[in-house]
Amino acid sequence: MDFSLKQIAELLQNSSTIIITAHVHPDGDCLGSMLALNEYLSSRGKSVKMVLDDEVPALYNFLPGYETIGKPTTKIISADLLVVLDASDIERIGKVKEHVNAPILNIDHHISNTKFADYWYINSQSAATGEIILELLYLLNAKMTPTIATCLYTAIATDCGFFRYANTSVQTLRYAADLMEFGANPNSISEYMETKPLESILTLAKVLETLELHHHGKIATITVSPDTLDTLDSTEGFINYPRIIEGVEIAIMFKIMNEGTIRISFRSKTVDVSKLAFSFGGGGHIRAAGCAIIGKIEDVQKKVLSSAIKQLQLAETLL
Incomplete structure:
Protein backbone atom coordinates (compact mmCIF):
# COMPACT_ATOMS: atom_id res chain seq x y z
CA MET A 1 0.00 0.00 0.00
CA ASP A 2 1.37 3.38 -1.05
CA PHE A 3 1.73 5.55 2.08
CA SER A 4 2.40 9.24 2.60
CA LEU A 5 5.10 10.36 5.02
CA LYS A 6 2.35 11.41 7.43
CA GLN A 7 0.88 7.89 7.34
CA ILE A 8 4.35 6.41 7.91
CA ALA A 9 4.83 8.69 10.90
CA GLU A 10 1.53 7.47 12.35
CA LEU A 11 2.45 3.83 11.65
CA LEU A 12 5.74 4.22 13.53
CA GLN A 13 4.05 6.02 16.41
CA ASN A 14 1.52 3.18 16.74
CA SER A 15 4.18 0.43 16.71
CA SER A 16 5.90 -0.62 19.94
CA THR A 17 8.36 -3.28 18.75
CA ILE A 18 10.24 -2.43 15.57
CA ILE A 19 12.97 -4.20 13.58
CA ILE A 20 15.06 -2.07 11.21
CA THR A 21 16.99 -3.58 8.32
CA ALA A 22 18.46 -2.59 4.96
CA HIS A 23 20.13 -4.10 1.92
CA VAL A 24 23.09 -6.48 1.91
CA HIS A 25 26.46 -5.07 0.81
CA PRO A 26 25.66 -2.04 2.97
CA ASP A 27 26.67 1.46 1.99
CA GLY A 28 26.65 4.81 3.76
CA ASP A 29 23.05 5.58 2.90
CA CYS A 30 21.51 2.39 4.26
CA LEU A 31 23.71 2.36 7.38
CA GLY A 32 23.28 6.04 8.17
CA SER A 33 19.52 5.82 7.64
CA MET A 34 19.24 2.74 9.87
CA LEU A 35 21.24 4.27 12.69
CA ALA A 36 19.45 7.63 12.57
CA LEU A 37 15.98 6.07 12.62
CA ASN A 38 17.03 3.71 15.41
CA GLU A 39 18.32 6.64 17.47
CA TYR A 40 15.04 8.51 17.15
CA LEU A 41 12.71 5.55 17.76
CA SER A 42 14.73 4.40 20.78
CA SER A 43 14.50 7.91 22.25
CA ARG A 44 10.71 7.62 22.00
CA GLY A 45 10.65 4.51 24.16
CA LYS A 46 10.21 2.02 21.33
CA SER A 47 11.74 -1.45 21.52
CA VAL A 48 14.00 -1.32 18.48
CA LYS A 49 16.45 -3.82 17.03
CA MET A 50 18.67 -3.38 13.98
CA VAL A 51 19.42 -6.49 11.91
CA LEU A 52 21.55 -6.77 8.79
CA ASP A 53 22.44 -9.90 6.82
CA ASP A 54 25.99 -8.73 6.18
CA GLU A 55 29.04 -7.25 7.84
CA VAL A 56 29.39 -3.51 8.33
CA PRO A 57 32.45 -2.45 6.28
CA ALA A 58 35.25 -1.03 8.43
CA LEU A 59 34.91 2.14 6.37
CA TYR A 60 31.79 3.00 8.37
CA ASN A 61 33.01 2.11 11.85
CA PHE A 62 32.99 5.80 12.76
CA LEU A 63 29.18 5.89 12.66
CA PRO A 64 27.82 6.03 16.22
CA GLY A 65 25.98 2.85 17.14
CA TYR A 66 27.21 0.68 14.25
CA GLU A 67 28.34 -2.02 16.71
CA THR A 68 24.73 -2.55 17.85
CA ILE A 69 23.64 -3.81 14.43
CA GLY A 70 22.95 -7.54 14.77
CA LYS A 71 22.76 -10.39 12.28
CA PRO A 72 19.82 -12.71 11.59
CA THR A 73 19.72 -16.09 13.31
CA THR A 74 17.59 -19.19 12.86
CA LYS A 75 15.23 -17.93 15.56
CA ILE A 76 12.10 -16.21 14.27
CA ILE A 77 11.47 -12.79 15.81
CA SER A 78 7.99 -11.28 15.94
CA ALA A 79 7.49 -7.52 15.93
CA ASP A 80 4.85 -4.92 15.23
CA LEU A 81 6.78 -3.68 12.21
CA LEU A 82 9.78 -4.53 10.03
CA VAL A 83 11.21 -1.34 8.52
CA VAL A 84 13.23 -2.00 5.36
CA LEU A 85 15.39 0.94 4.33
CA ASP A 86 17.10 1.66 1.01
CA ALA A 87 16.20 -1.73 -0.50
CA SER A 88 14.32 -1.96 -3.78
CA ASP A 89 13.51 -5.68 -3.60
CA ILE A 90 12.80 -8.19 -0.82
CA GLU A 91 15.76 -10.33 -1.91
CA ARG A 92 18.07 -7.42 -1.09
CA ILE A 93 17.63 -7.96 2.66
CA GLY A 94 18.90 -11.55 2.54
CA LYS A 95 18.00 -13.90 5.39
CA VAL A 96 16.21 -11.16 7.33
CA LYS A 97 13.07 -11.91 5.33
CA GLU A 98 12.90 -15.34 7.01
CA HIS A 99 14.12 -14.03 10.36
CA VAL A 100 11.31 -11.58 11.15
CA ASN A 101 7.57 -12.13 11.37
CA ALA A 102 6.03 -8.66 10.98
CA PRO A 103 4.27 -6.38 8.49
CA ILE A 104 6.85 -4.71 6.24
CA LEU A 105 7.31 -0.97 5.79
CA ASN A 106 9.68 -0.05 2.95
CA ILE A 107 11.25 3.43 2.69
CA ASP A 108 13.36 3.81 -0.42
CA HIS A 109 14.51 6.08 -3.24
CA HIS A 110 15.38 3.58 -5.98
CA ILE A 111 13.53 4.02 -9.26
CA SER A 112 13.59 0.21 -9.70
CA ASN A 113 11.66 -0.50 -6.46
CA THR A 114 9.34 -3.51 -6.84
CA LYS A 115 6.86 -2.36 -4.15
CA PHE A 116 7.24 -5.63 -2.29
CA ALA A 117 6.20 -4.37 1.15
CA ASP A 118 2.85 -4.15 2.91
CA TYR A 119 3.37 -0.39 3.14
CA TRP A 120 5.83 1.70 1.18
CA TYR A 121 7.07 5.23 0.62
CA ILE A 122 9.25 5.57 -2.47
CA ASN A 123 10.63 8.87 -3.74
CA SER A 124 13.06 8.40 -6.61
CA GLN A 125 13.66 12.16 -6.68
CA SER A 126 15.42 11.99 -3.32
CA ALA A 127 19.20 11.87 -3.54
CA ALA A 128 19.30 9.29 -0.75
CA THR A 129 17.06 7.39 1.60
CA GLY A 130 18.70 9.55 4.26
CA GLU A 131 16.87 12.56 2.80
CA ILE A 132 13.54 10.79 3.28
CA ILE A 133 14.41 9.85 6.87
CA LEU A 134 15.29 13.48 7.58
CA GLU A 135 11.95 14.63 6.15
CA LEU A 136 10.20 12.01 8.27
CA LEU A 137 11.99 13.20 11.42
CA TYR A 138 11.04 16.80 10.64
CA LEU A 139 7.42 15.68 10.34
CA LEU A 140 7.70 13.92 13.71
CA ASN A 141 9.19 17.05 15.30
CA ALA A 142 12.16 14.95 16.34
CA LYS A 143 14.95 16.37 18.46
CA MET A 144 17.92 16.44 16.10
CA THR A 145 20.98 15.17 17.96
CA PRO A 146 24.60 15.21 16.73
CA THR A 147 24.34 11.41 16.38
CA ILE A 148 21.33 11.66 14.07
CA ALA A 149 22.98 14.51 12.17
CA THR A 150 26.22 12.58 11.65
CA CYS A 151 24.41 9.47 10.44
CA LEU A 152 22.11 11.31 8.04
CA TYR A 153 24.85 13.57 6.68
CA THR A 154 26.87 10.43 5.90
CA ALA A 155 23.82 8.78 4.32
CA ILE A 156 23.13 11.72 2.03
CA ALA A 157 26.70 12.70 1.20
CA THR A 158 27.86 9.20 0.27
CA ASP A 159 24.91 8.55 -2.04
CA CYS A 160 25.48 11.71 -4.07
CA GLY A 161 29.26 11.47 -4.25
CA PHE A 162 29.71 14.15 -1.61
CA PHE A 163 27.50 16.49 -3.64
CA ARG A 164 29.27 15.91 -6.97
CA TYR A 165 26.75 13.63 -8.71
CA ALA A 166 23.74 14.59 -10.80
CA ASN A 167 21.29 13.53 -8.08
CA THR A 168 22.47 16.42 -5.89
CA SER A 169 19.64 18.96 -5.72
CA VAL A 170 19.21 22.36 -4.13
CA GLN A 171 17.24 20.60 -1.39
CA THR A 172 20.09 18.15 -0.85
CA LEU A 173 22.46 21.02 -0.08
CA ARG A 174 19.92 22.66 2.21
CA TYR A 175 19.53 19.41 4.13
CA ALA A 176 23.32 19.12 4.42
CA ALA A 177 23.46 22.64 5.86
CA ASP A 178 20.70 21.77 8.34
CA LEU A 179 22.60 18.68 9.47
CA MET A 180 25.76 20.72 10.00
CA GLU A 181 23.79 23.02 12.28
CA PHE A 182 22.53 19.95 14.15
CA GLY A 183 26.07 18.76 14.82
CA ALA A 184 27.41 16.90 11.76
CA ASN A 185 31.07 17.63 11.03
CA PRO A 186 31.71 17.32 7.27
CA ASN A 187 35.47 17.58 7.71
CA SER A 188 35.63 14.66 10.14
CA ILE A 189 33.22 12.55 8.09
CA SER A 190 35.19 13.17 4.89
CA GLU A 191 38.43 12.36 6.70
CA TYR A 192 37.04 9.04 7.91
CA MET A 193 35.68 8.20 4.46
CA GLU A 194 38.80 9.19 2.54
CA THR A 195 41.37 7.53 4.80
CA LYS A 196 42.26 4.13 3.35
CA PRO A 197 44.42 1.30 4.67
CA LEU A 198 47.56 0.57 2.66
CA GLU A 199 45.98 -2.70 1.46
CA SER A 200 43.19 -0.74 -0.20
CA ILE A 201 45.58 1.40 -2.25
CA LEU A 202 47.68 -1.60 -3.26
CA THR A 203 44.54 -3.53 -4.22
CA LEU A 204 43.22 -0.59 -6.23
CA ALA A 205 46.48 -0.57 -8.20
CA LYS A 206 46.01 -4.27 -9.05
CA VAL A 207 42.36 -3.78 -10.02
CA LEU A 208 43.21 -0.86 -12.30
CA GLU A 209 45.59 -3.17 -14.17
CA THR A 210 42.45 -4.98 -15.40
CA LEU A 211 41.06 -1.76 -16.90
CA GLU A 212 39.74 -2.20 -20.44
CA LEU A 213 38.01 0.20 -22.82
CA HIS A 214 35.26 -0.89 -25.20
CA HIS A 215 33.01 0.57 -27.89
CA HIS A 216 35.32 3.36 -29.02
CA ILE A 222 37.51 -3.30 -14.27
CA THR A 223 37.51 -6.76 -12.68
CA VAL A 224 37.99 -7.69 -9.03
CA SER A 225 39.21 -11.26 -8.45
CA PRO A 226 38.33 -13.50 -5.47
CA ASP A 227 41.85 -13.31 -4.03
CA THR A 228 41.47 -9.53 -3.93
CA LEU A 229 38.33 -9.88 -1.84
CA ASP A 230 40.19 -12.13 0.61
CA THR A 231 42.44 -9.22 1.60
CA LEU A 232 39.92 -6.37 1.53
CA ASP A 233 36.42 -6.01 2.98
CA SER A 234 35.35 -3.14 0.74
CA THR A 235 35.96 -2.07 -2.85
CA GLU A 236 33.76 0.99 -2.46
CA GLY A 237 34.90 3.82 -4.70
CA PHE A 238 36.90 1.64 -7.10
CA ILE A 239 34.35 2.06 -9.88
CA ASN A 240 34.73 5.83 -9.77
CA TYR A 241 38.15 5.58 -11.41
CA PRO A 242 37.03 4.15 -14.78
CA ARG A 243 34.01 6.48 -14.63
CA ILE A 244 36.13 9.65 -14.65
CA ILE A 245 38.14 8.69 -17.75
CA GLU A 246 37.62 11.19 -20.54
CA GLY A 247 35.15 9.90 -23.12
CA VAL A 248 33.75 7.11 -20.92
CA GLU A 249 29.96 7.08 -20.64
CA ILE A 250 29.47 3.78 -18.78
CA ALA A 251 31.78 2.27 -16.16
CA ILE A 252 31.34 -1.37 -15.14
CA MET A 253 32.98 -3.25 -12.28
CA PHE A 254 32.85 -7.06 -12.26
CA LYS A 255 33.43 -8.54 -8.82
CA ILE A 256 34.02 -12.31 -8.86
CA MET A 257 32.65 -13.86 -5.67
CA ASN A 258 33.86 -17.23 -4.36
CA GLU A 259 30.46 -18.89 -4.76
CA GLY A 260 30.51 -18.42 -8.55
CA THR A 261 28.43 -15.26 -8.51
CA ILE A 262 29.56 -12.17 -10.38
CA ARG A 263 28.48 -8.94 -8.72
CA ILE A 264 28.29 -6.09 -11.21
CA SER A 265 28.24 -2.36 -10.52
CA PHE A 266 27.31 0.23 -13.14
CA ARG A 267 28.01 3.96 -13.18
CA SER A 268 27.28 6.41 -15.97
CA LYS A 269 27.45 10.05 -16.96
CA THR A 270 24.43 10.21 -19.27
CA VAL A 271 23.04 6.69 -19.80
CA ASP A 272 20.22 5.14 -17.74
CA VAL A 273 22.04 2.15 -16.26
CA SER A 274 19.09 1.21 -14.02
CA LYS A 275 17.49 -0.34 -17.12
CA LEU A 276 20.70 -2.22 -17.82
CA ALA A 277 20.84 -3.60 -14.29
CA PHE A 278 17.13 -4.41 -14.28
CA SER A 279 17.54 -6.54 -17.41
CA PHE A 280 19.81 -8.83 -15.35
CA GLY A 281 17.54 -8.96 -12.32
CA GLY A 282 19.12 -6.02 -10.51
CA GLY A 283 18.19 -2.39 -10.09
CA GLY A 284 19.26 0.96 -8.76
CA HIS A 285 19.34 4.52 -9.99
CA ILE A 286 19.61 6.13 -13.42
CA ARG A 287 23.32 6.86 -12.96
CA ALA A 288 24.27 4.12 -10.48
CA ALA A 289 22.95 0.55 -10.44
CA GLY A 290 23.96 -3.05 -9.92
CA CYS A 291 23.07 -6.71 -10.30
CA ALA A 292 24.41 -10.21 -9.70
CA ILE A 293 24.78 -12.99 -12.26
CA ILE A 294 25.81 -16.61 -11.73
CA GLY A 295 28.23 -17.87 -14.37
CA LYS A 296 31.76 -17.85 -15.69
CA ILE A 297 33.35 -14.41 -15.75
CA GLU A 298 34.11 -14.54 -19.48
CA ASP A 299 30.50 -15.38 -20.37
CA VAL A 300 29.08 -12.79 -17.98
CA GLN A 301 31.37 -10.05 -19.26
CA LYS A 302 30.45 -10.80 -22.86
CA LYS A 303 26.73 -10.76 -22.09
CA VAL A 304 26.85 -7.58 -20.00
CA LEU A 305 29.06 -5.70 -22.46
CA SER A 306 26.72 -6.57 -25.32
CA SER A 307 23.76 -5.18 -23.39
CA ALA A 308 25.71 -2.10 -22.31
CA ILE A 309 26.61 -1.31 -25.91
CA LYS A 310 22.96 -1.63 -26.95
CA GLN A 311 21.87 0.63 -24.09
CA LEU A 312 24.50 3.19 -25.07
CA GLN A 313 23.50 3.07 -28.73
CA LEU A 314 19.86 3.54 -27.76
CA ALA A 315 20.77 6.56 -25.65
CA GLU A 316 22.76 8.03 -28.53
CA THR A 317 19.79 7.76 -30.91
CA LEU A 318 17.67 9.76 -28.45
CA LEU A 319 20.11 12.67 -28.30
Missing part, protein backbone atom coordinates in the same frame (compact mmCIF):
# COMPACT_ATOMS: atom_id res chain seq x y z
CA GLY A 217 36.37 4.17 -25.47
CA LYS A 218 32.83 4.87 -24.25
CA ILE A 219 32.64 1.86 -21.91
CA ALA A 220 35.29 1.10 -19.30
CA THR A 221 35.50 -2.09 -17.23
Whole structure:
Protein backbone atom coordinates (compact mmCIF):
# COMPACT_ATOMS: atom_id res chain seq x y z
CA MET A 1 0.00 0.00 0.00
CA ASP A 2 1.37 3.38 -1.05
CA PHE A 3 1.73 5.55 2.08
CA SER A 4 2.40 9.24 2.60
CA LEU A 5 5.10 10.36 5.02
CA LYS A 6 2.35 11.41 7.43
CA GLN A 7 0.88 7.89 7.34
CA ILE A 8 4.35 6.41 7.91
CA ALA A 9 4.83 8.69 10.90
CA GLU A 10 1.53 7.47 12.35
CA LEU A 11 2.45 3.83 11.65
CA LEU A 12 5.74 4.22 13.53
CA GLN A 13 4.05 6.02 16.41
CA ASN A 14 1.52 3.18 16.74
CA SER A 15 4.18 0.43 16.71
CA SER A 16 5.90 -0.62 19.94
CA THR A 17 8.36 -3.28 18.75
CA ILE A 18 10.24 -2.43 15.57
CA ILE A 19 12.97 -4.20 13.58
CA ILE A 20 15.06 -2.07 11.21
CA THR A 21 16.99 -3.58 8.32
CA ALA A 22 18.46 -2.59 4.96
CA HIS A 23 20.13 -4.10 1.92
CA VAL A 24 23.09 -6.48 1.91
CA HIS A 25 26.46 -5.07 0.81
CA PRO A 26 25.66 -2.04 2.97
CA ASP A 27 26.67 1.46 1.99
CA GLY A 28 26.65 4.81 3.76
CA ASP A 29 23.05 5.58 2.90
CA CYS A 30 21.51 2.39 4.26
CA LEU A 31 23.71 2.36 7.38
CA GLY A 32 23.28 6.04 8.17
CA SER A 33 19.52 5.82 7.64
CA MET A 34 19.24 2.74 9.87
CA LEU A 35 21.24 4.27 12.69
CA ALA A 36 19.45 7.63 12.57
CA LEU A 37 15.98 6.07 12.62
CA ASN A 38 17.03 3.71 15.41
CA GLU A 39 18.32 6.64 17.47
CA TYR A 40 15.04 8.51 17.15
CA LEU A 41 12.71 5.55 17.76
CA SER A 42 14.73 4.40 20.78
CA SER A 43 14.50 7.91 22.25
CA ARG A 44 10.71 7.62 22.00
CA GLY A 45 10.65 4.51 24.16
CA LYS A 46 10.21 2.02 21.33
CA SER A 47 11.74 -1.45 21.52
CA VAL A 48 14.00 -1.32 18.48
CA LYS A 49 16.45 -3.82 17.03
CA MET A 50 18.67 -3.38 13.98
CA VAL A 51 19.42 -6.49 11.91
CA LEU A 52 21.55 -6.77 8.79
CA ASP A 53 22.44 -9.90 6.82
CA ASP A 54 25.99 -8.73 6.18
CA GLU A 55 29.04 -7.25 7.84
CA VAL A 56 29.39 -3.51 8.33
CA PRO A 57 32.45 -2.45 6.28
CA ALA A 58 35.25 -1.03 8.43
CA LEU A 59 34.91 2.14 6.37
CA TYR A 60 31.79 3.00 8.37
CA ASN A 61 33.01 2.11 11.85
CA PHE A 62 32.99 5.80 12.76
CA LEU A 63 29.18 5.89 12.66
CA PRO A 64 27.82 6.03 16.22
CA GLY A 65 25.98 2.85 17.14
CA TYR A 66 27.21 0.68 14.25
CA GLU A 67 28.34 -2.02 16.71
CA THR A 68 24.73 -2.55 17.85
CA ILE A 69 23.64 -3.81 14.43
CA GLY A 70 22.95 -7.54 14.77
CA LYS A 71 22.76 -10.39 12.28
CA PRO A 72 19.82 -12.71 11.59
CA THR A 73 19.72 -16.09 13.31
CA THR A 74 17.59 -19.19 12.86
CA LYS A 75 15.23 -17.93 15.56
CA ILE A 76 12.10 -16.21 14.27
CA ILE A 77 11.47 -12.79 15.81
CA SER A 78 7.99 -11.28 15.94
CA ALA A 79 7.49 -7.52 15.93
CA ASP A 80 4.85 -4.92 15.23
CA LEU A 81 6.78 -3.68 12.21
CA LEU A 82 9.78 -4.53 10.03
CA VAL A 83 11.21 -1.34 8.52
CA VAL A 84 13.23 -2.00 5.36
CA LEU A 85 15.39 0.94 4.33
CA ASP A 86 17.10 1.66 1.01
CA ALA A 87 16.20 -1.73 -0.50
CA SER A 88 14.32 -1.96 -3.78
CA ASP A 89 13.51 -5.68 -3.60
CA ILE A 90 12.80 -8.19 -0.82
CA GLU A 91 15.76 -10.33 -1.91
CA ARG A 92 18.07 -7.42 -1.09
CA ILE A 93 17.63 -7.96 2.66
CA GLY A 94 18.90 -11.55 2.54
CA LYS A 95 18.00 -13.90 5.39
CA VAL A 96 16.21 -11.16 7.33
CA LYS A 97 13.07 -11.91 5.33
CA GLU A 98 12.90 -15.34 7.01
CA HIS A 99 14.12 -14.03 10.36
CA VAL A 100 11.31 -11.58 11.15
CA ASN A 101 7.57 -12.13 11.37
CA ALA A 102 6.03 -8.66 10.98
CA PRO A 103 4.27 -6.38 8.49
CA ILE A 104 6.85 -4.71 6.24
CA LEU A 105 7.31 -0.97 5.79
CA ASN A 106 9.68 -0.05 2.95
CA ILE A 107 11.25 3.43 2.69
CA ASP A 108 13.36 3.81 -0.42
CA HIS A 109 14.51 6.08 -3.24
CA HIS A 110 15.38 3.58 -5.98
CA ILE A 111 13.53 4.02 -9.26
CA SER A 112 13.59 0.21 -9.70
CA ASN A 113 11.66 -0.50 -6.46
CA THR A 114 9.34 -3.51 -6.84
CA LYS A 115 6.86 -2.36 -4.15
CA PHE A 116 7.24 -5.63 -2.29
CA ALA A 117 6.20 -4.37 1.15
CA ASP A 118 2.85 -4.15 2.91
CA TYR A 119 3.37 -0.39 3.14
CA TRP A 120 5.83 1.70 1.18
CA TYR A 121 7.07 5.23 0.62
CA ILE A 122 9.25 5.57 -2.47
CA ASN A 123 10.63 8.87 -3.74
CA SER A 124 13.06 8.40 -6.61
CA GLN A 125 13.66 12.16 -6.68
CA SER A 126 15.42 11.99 -3.32
CA ALA A 127 19.20 11.87 -3.54
CA ALA A 128 19.30 9.29 -0.75
CA THR A 129 17.06 7.39 1.60
CA GLY A 130 18.70 9.55 4.26
CA GLU A 131 16.87 12.56 2.80
CA ILE A 132 13.54 10.79 3.28
CA ILE A 133 14.41 9.85 6.87
CA LEU A 134 15.29 13.48 7.58
CA GLU A 135 11.95 14.63 6.15
CA LEU A 136 10.20 12.01 8.27
CA LEU A 137 11.99 13.20 11.42
CA TYR A 138 11.04 16.80 10.64
CA LEU A 139 7.42 15.68 10.34
CA LEU A 140 7.70 13.92 13.71
CA ASN A 141 9.19 17.05 15.30
CA ALA A 142 12.16 14.95 16.34
CA LYS A 143 14.95 16.37 18.46
CA MET A 144 17.92 16.44 16.10
CA THR A 145 20.98 15.17 17.96
CA PRO A 146 24.60 15.21 16.73
CA THR A 147 24.34 11.41 16.38
CA ILE A 148 21.33 11.66 14.07
CA ALA A 149 22.98 14.51 12.17
CA THR A 150 26.22 12.58 11.65
CA CYS A 151 24.41 9.47 10.44
CA LEU A 152 22.11 11.31 8.04
CA TYR A 153 24.85 13.57 6.68
CA THR A 154 26.87 10.43 5.90
CA ALA A 155 23.82 8.78 4.32
CA ILE A 156 23.13 11.72 2.03
CA ALA A 157 26.70 12.70 1.20
CA THR A 158 27.86 9.20 0.27
CA ASP A 159 24.91 8.55 -2.04
CA CYS A 160 25.48 11.71 -4.07
CA GLY A 161 29.26 11.47 -4.25
CA PHE A 162 29.71 14.15 -1.61
CA PHE A 163 27.50 16.49 -3.64
CA ARG A 164 29.27 15.91 -6.97
CA TYR A 165 26.75 13.63 -8.71
CA ALA A 166 23.74 14.59 -10.80
CA ASN A 167 21.29 13.53 -8.08
CA THR A 168 22.47 16.42 -5.89
CA SER A 169 19.64 18.96 -5.72
CA VAL A 170 19.21 22.36 -4.13
CA GLN A 171 17.24 20.60 -1.39
CA THR A 172 20.09 18.15 -0.85
CA LEU A 173 22.46 21.02 -0.08
CA ARG A 174 19.92 22.66 2.21
CA TYR A 175 19.53 19.41 4.13
CA ALA A 176 23.32 19.12 4.42
CA ALA A 177 23.46 22.64 5.86
CA ASP A 178 20.70 21.77 8.34
CA LEU A 179 22.60 18.68 9.47
CA MET A 180 25.76 20.72 10.00
CA GLU A 181 23.79 23.02 12.28
CA PHE A 182 22.53 19.95 14.15
CA GLY A 183 26.07 18.76 14.82
CA ALA A 184 27.41 16.90 11.76
CA ASN A 185 31.07 17.63 11.03
CA PRO A 186 31.71 17.32 7.27
CA ASN A 187 35.47 17.58 7.71
CA SER A 188 35.63 14.66 10.14
CA ILE A 189 33.22 12.55 8.09
CA SER A 190 35.19 13.17 4.89
CA GLU A 191 38.43 12.36 6.70
CA TYR A 192 37.04 9.04 7.91
CA MET A 193 35.68 8.20 4.46
CA GLU A 194 38.80 9.19 2.54
CA THR A 195 41.37 7.53 4.80
CA LYS A 196 42.26 4.13 3.35
CA PRO A 197 44.42 1.30 4.67
CA LEU A 198 47.56 0.57 2.66
CA GLU A 199 45.98 -2.70 1.46
CA SER A 200 43.19 -0.74 -0.20
CA ILE A 201 45.58 1.40 -2.25
CA LEU A 202 47.68 -1.60 -3.26
CA THR A 203 44.54 -3.53 -4.22
CA LEU A 204 43.22 -0.59 -6.23
CA ALA A 205 46.48 -0.57 -8.20
CA LYS A 206 46.01 -4.27 -9.05
CA VAL A 207 42.36 -3.78 -10.02
CA LEU A 208 43.21 -0.86 -12.30
CA GLU A 209 45.59 -3.17 -14.17
CA THR A 210 42.45 -4.98 -15.40
CA LEU A 211 41.06 -1.76 -16.90
CA GLU A 212 39.74 -2.20 -20.44
CA LEU A 213 38.01 0.20 -22.82
CA HIS A 214 35.26 -0.89 -25.20
CA HIS A 215 33.01 0.57 -27.89
CA HIS A 216 35.32 3.36 -29.02
CA GLY A 217 36.37 4.17 -25.47
CA LYS A 218 32.83 4.87 -24.25
CA ILE A 219 32.64 1.86 -21.91
CA ALA A 220 35.29 1.10 -19.30
CA THR A 221 35.50 -2.09 -17.23
CA ILE A 222 37.51 -3.30 -14.27
CA THR A 223 37.51 -6.76 -12.68
CA VAL A 224 37.99 -7.69 -9.03
CA SER A 225 39.21 -11.26 -8.45
CA PRO A 226 38.33 -13.50 -5.47
CA ASP A 227 41.85 -13.31 -4.03
CA THR A 228 41.47 -9.53 -3.93
CA LEU A 229 38.33 -9.88 -1.84
CA ASP A 230 40.19 -12.13 0.61
CA THR A 231 42.44 -9.22 1.60
CA LEU A 232 39.92 -6.37 1.53
CA ASP A 233 36.42 -6.01 2.98
CA SER A 234 35.35 -3.14 0.74
CA THR A 235 35.96 -2.07 -2.85
CA GLU A 236 33.76 0.99 -2.46
CA GLY A 237 34.90 3.82 -4.70
CA PHE A 238 36.90 1.64 -7.10
CA ILE A 239 34.35 2.06 -9.88
CA ASN A 240 34.73 5.83 -9.77
CA TYR A 241 38.15 5.58 -11.41
CA PRO A 242 37.03 4.15 -14.78
CA ARG A 243 34.01 6.48 -14.63
CA ILE A 244 36.13 9.65 -14.65
CA ILE A 245 38.14 8.69 -17.75
CA GLU A 246 37.62 11.19 -20.54
CA GLY A 247 35.15 9.90 -23.12
CA VAL A 248 33.75 7.11 -20.92
CA GLU A 249 29.96 7.08 -20.64
CA ILE A 250 29.47 3.78 -18.78
CA ALA A 251 31.78 2.27 -16.16
CA ILE A 252 31.34 -1.37 -15.14
CA MET A 253 32.98 -3.25 -12.28
CA PHE A 254 32.85 -7.06 -12.26
CA LYS A 255 33.43 -8.54 -8.82
CA ILE A 256 34.02 -12.31 -8.86
CA MET A 257 32.65 -13.86 -5.67
CA ASN A 258 33.86 -17.23 -4.36
CA GLU A 259 30.46 -18.89 -4.76
CA GLY A 260 30.51 -18.42 -8.55
CA THR A 261 28.43 -15.26 -8.51
CA ILE A 262 29.56 -12.17 -10.38
CA ARG A 263 28.48 -8.94 -8.72
CA ILE A 264 28.29 -6.09 -11.21
CA SER A 265 28.24 -2.36 -10.52
CA PHE A 266 27.31 0.23 -13.14
CA ARG A 267 28.01 3.96 -13.18
CA SER A 268 27.28 6.41 -15.97
CA LYS A 269 27.45 10.05 -16.96
CA THR A 270 24.43 10.21 -19.27
CA VAL A 271 23.04 6.69 -19.80
CA ASP A 272 20.22 5.14 -17.74
CA VAL A 273 22.04 2.15 -16.26
CA SER A 274 19.09 1.21 -14.02
CA LYS A 275 17.49 -0.34 -17.12
CA LEU A 276 20.70 -2.22 -17.82
CA ALA A 277 20.84 -3.60 -14.29
CA PHE A 278 17.13 -4.41 -14.28
CA SER A 279 17.54 -6.54 -17.41
CA PHE A 280 19.81 -8.83 -15.35
CA GLY A 281 17.54 -8.96 -12.32
CA GLY A 282 19.12 -6.02 -10.51
CA GLY A 283 18.19 -2.39 -10.09
CA GLY A 284 19.26 0.96 -8.76
CA HIS A 285 19.34 4.52 -9.99
CA ILE A 286 19.61 6.13 -13.42
CA ARG A 287 23.32 6.86 -12.96
CA ALA A 288 24.27 4.12 -10.48
CA ALA A 289 22.95 0.55 -10.44
CA GLY A 290 23.96 -3.05 -9.92
CA CYS A 291 23.07 -6.71 -10.30
CA ALA A 292 24.41 -10.21 -9.70
CA ILE A 293 24.78 -12.99 -12.26
CA ILE A 294 25.81 -16.61 -11.73
CA GLY A 295 28.23 -17.87 -14.37
CA LYS A 296 31.76 -17.85 -15.69
CA ILE A 297 33.35 -14.41 -15.75
CA GLU A 298 34.11 -14.54 -19.48
CA ASP A 299 30.50 -15.38 -20.37
CA VAL A 300 29.08 -12.79 -17.98
CA GLN A 301 31.37 -10.05 -19.26
CA LYS A 302 30.45 -10.80 -22.86
CA LYS A 303 26.73 -10.76 -22.09
CA VAL A 304 26.85 -7.58 -20.00
CA LEU A 305 29.06 -5.70 -22.46
CA SER A 306 26.72 -6.57 -25.32
CA SER A 307 23.76 -5.18 -23.39
CA ALA A 308 25.71 -2.10 -22.31
CA ILE A 309 26.61 -1.31 -25.91
CA LYS A 310 22.96 -1.63 -26.95
CA GLN A 311 21.87 0.63 -24.09
CA LEU A 312 24.50 3.19 -25.07
CA GLN A 313 23.50 3.07 -28.73
CA LEU A 314 19.86 3.54 -27.76
CA ALA A 315 20.77 6.56 -25.65
CA GLU A 316 22.76 8.03 -28.53
CA THR A 317 19.79 7.76 -30.91
CA LEU A 318 17.67 9.76 -28.45
CA LEU A 319 20.11 12.67 -28.30
